[in-house]
Amino acid sequence: MNLIIGIVLVVIGFALNQWISHSLSKDALSRPMFLNYPASILISTIVYITIYVIGLFFLYKVSIWVPVVLIILFLLLIVSNLFKKVK
Numbered sequence: 216m217n218l219i220i221g222i223v224l225v226v227i228g229f230a231l232n233q234w235i236s237h238s239l240s241k242d243a244l245s246r247p248m249f250l251n252y253p254a255s256i257l258i259s260t261i262v263y264i265t266i267y268v269i270g271l272f273f274l275y276k277v278s279i280w281v282p283v284v285l286i287i288l289f290l291l292l293i294v295s296n297l298f299k300k301v302k
Contacts, residue, residue, distance in 0.1 A: 217276045224270030225285070231263040 238246045239256070249255045271282040 217273045221270045221273030221277065221281075224266050224273060226270075228263045228266035228270055231259070231266065235259055235263065 235250070235256075238250050243251055250259070271285065274281040274285070
C-alpha cells in the first residue's frame with residue numbers, strides 16, 4: 216500500500232511541478248490568474264515540494280533504495296538541463 220501511495224504522490228508532485236513551470240513560462244496575461252501573485256507562486260511551490268517529500272517518505276518505507284535512486288535521477292536531470300541551457 217505504501218508503494219502505491221508513494222508512486223501516486225510523486226507523480227502528482229511531478230505533474231504539478233510541470234504545470235506550474237509551464238504556466239510561469241508564459242506571459243502574465245495567458246497564465247492562470249492565481250500565478251500572477253508572488254505569494255501564490257510561493258505557496259504552490261511549497262505544496263508540490265511537500266507532495267514530493269511525502270511521496271518519497273512513503274517510498275522510503277518500502278525500501279531505502281527507491282527514493283535514493285529517484286533523487287539521483289532527479290539531480291542528473293537537473294544537471295543535464297543546466298548543460299543544455301549553457302550550450
